Amino acid sequence: NLSEGDIPVEIWSLASLEYLNLAGNDFLSLPSGLSHLSKLDNLCVDGCRSLQSIPELPPNLGTLDAKYCTSLEKLSFPSNYKRLPVLYLPNCNSLAEIQGLENLNYVRIIHMESCSILANNLKDSFLKGQSELYKSSIYLPKKEIPDWFSYRRMGSSISFDMPLHMVDDQFLGMTLWVVYAAVEDRDEWFVPPSVAICDRTNRVDWAYKPTTTHIQVTREEHSFLIHIPKSYFGYPLKGGERMDAWINIEEPFEVKKCGIHLAFKPDITGGDQGQSSSVNTDGRDELMDIMHPKRGRDISVVETSCDLSKKDKFPKRLRMEPDQTKDLNTELDRLKK
Template sequence: MTALSELLADKTAIKKLPSSFGLLRNLKTVSLSGCKGQSSKSWMSRFSSWILPKGSNAINLLPSSVSGLCYLTRLVLSDCNLSEGGIPIDLGSLSSLKTLNLSRNNFHNLPRCIGRLPKLNALWLSKCTSLQSITELPTSLRSLIADGCTSMERLSIQSIQKSSPFFSLARCHKLVEIQGLESLESTPSIHMEGCYNLANDFRKSLLQFLFKGDGRCASLPPDSEIPNWFSLQKIGSSISFHVPTHSVGEIQGLLVWATYTTKEESDMMIIGAPYAIIKNKTKGHQDTFVPTFYATHVTCEDNSCVWRIPLKRYQFVMESGDEIESIIVGEEIKVKKCGIHLLVNEPDVLVEYGTMVQQVDFDTASAKDGKIVCAKRVRDDNEAGTSTPNEEKFPKRLRIEFEAQE
């Protein structure tokens, strides 16, 4: 038994693992999904069962100590009727653990010991419907899957130090905000379909943060509409334009937005994630920009996805006068509207969602075909009046409006 490296016992009749389990040093994978365990028979447990909801009793499926599992990399305890008391206190000492699945359990709060796991990359908490908040995540975490945590109101990611993390938070109906989003070094990939309760201030900051990203893709909260400062918008799944002639800098990137719905009526479906195809029809080449997530949750209501595409990183050439076409593709979706905004000289896109974007102080010549209207020394209402020291925080940027080609 000491040489055992995998224990796969999903949906078996195991009630409680023996204390010697913690001594199996060569174990690398343990999967006990669906093993409901054995409820504690202590008088405190029985008293708790009278005042707590059914199914919330502490479960003693695991032994009290697991510190001997020094090579364990994957632990699956989904649907095991666990609450906070069912997680060994020394779980945080598992120095090799990379994947932990605690989905469909009865936590109200995430056990603190999980935040001490030094190498944890992926944490699954899907359908933990009693979970009210998630805090103290491991610094090493790259992926958090918490779909269907219908009681969760707040998520704190301030401790995460890894770049480009992935968060799946679909159907977290009570979620108000994600704390620490601005502290991430790079833009995450994020799912927020069905998150109807987000605070307005958080919605604004979320869009600001995503638009400063580095080629990532995000599925946005419901009712997210293409901002009116997106220079080019069109009904349907494709949009074409000619690269404008302008006097300041070069085009560094694209913001591509798609609003779509399911082809079939459904409250919630999981489908392949939509992707964007960008064609330079003048030069005869194209690139496909696929999200880092392979599936997404969609409803029959409007869903939105946005890409930020840095051209130099993908070596996509786009010069003045080139005809560019953007196509949004998805097997089971119907794209209702798409939009494109050009980023010039990598400006910060500081916007207030639903209001006018901060405008530019550049003089720009119109293109010969008359399809470009350039704003000249326009300021939004926040800048009107006397200047203030805060003006330094709002960089100048170029705003170019297009007419879509029919």
């Protein structure tokens, strides 16, 4: 239950400090000396319900834990910030602005569940700004898929075509938008959605699992936005490939709808580089039948027949803990037996 005057001023002179836990205190604002902690990598202010602002984050901060800071209205990134931030901000209901966020090249993870004000203030340009090298995951309280997603469908599976005559070095990756909700409210947290993708044309399939923490069980509809960069595909794309995607999520969650956006470098315009209309896919179980990962990481790739006519059913849900991504292929192989 510390207030501003109770924090020792000497703490802001600890040039080598890497982790600072100020959770559960009653201060209204963090002192400006926080920005002097040049090596601070993790700042935790969870449950500081009176905290209203964080004037400026340290320049090398990697992770900010600010869950249940219900009075927090504003925080700010410094102009010289160069990291890929991880921001845990669920239930910061009053948060309206993150200064400098849209100036960042990329983000790694942002949890802003129940942060309706902040989510509504986010610009599409920020959500579209993705990388060909780095993955990102954003959780936010939105019920609709933006119009700039060319492929949209109700349910948890979708098919789409890569543009014809695609130039591979212009392709940045694909962005997936998932709207989900639980059938009931629970005081529990479950693993986030994972994605299975099949390239029917090249007979390659792979699984993508975000490296993030659990998501809260709530009936309120939320969205999960992930960007899968080109570097994670593991093989070149020539254009015209038919792709299937299926989203797997733990009970009691349900996927309401999903969408795909193919991201290209800004100088690509018109022609065959654009996206065609969405193609509905039935038989989500058949899509999971062709999963044959061979090496463990966030994505597993292997050549396969991509034969959706197989009748041996694959379980609809896979239990994969966030710290077990290295065992993804082992888990999938076990479930196939």
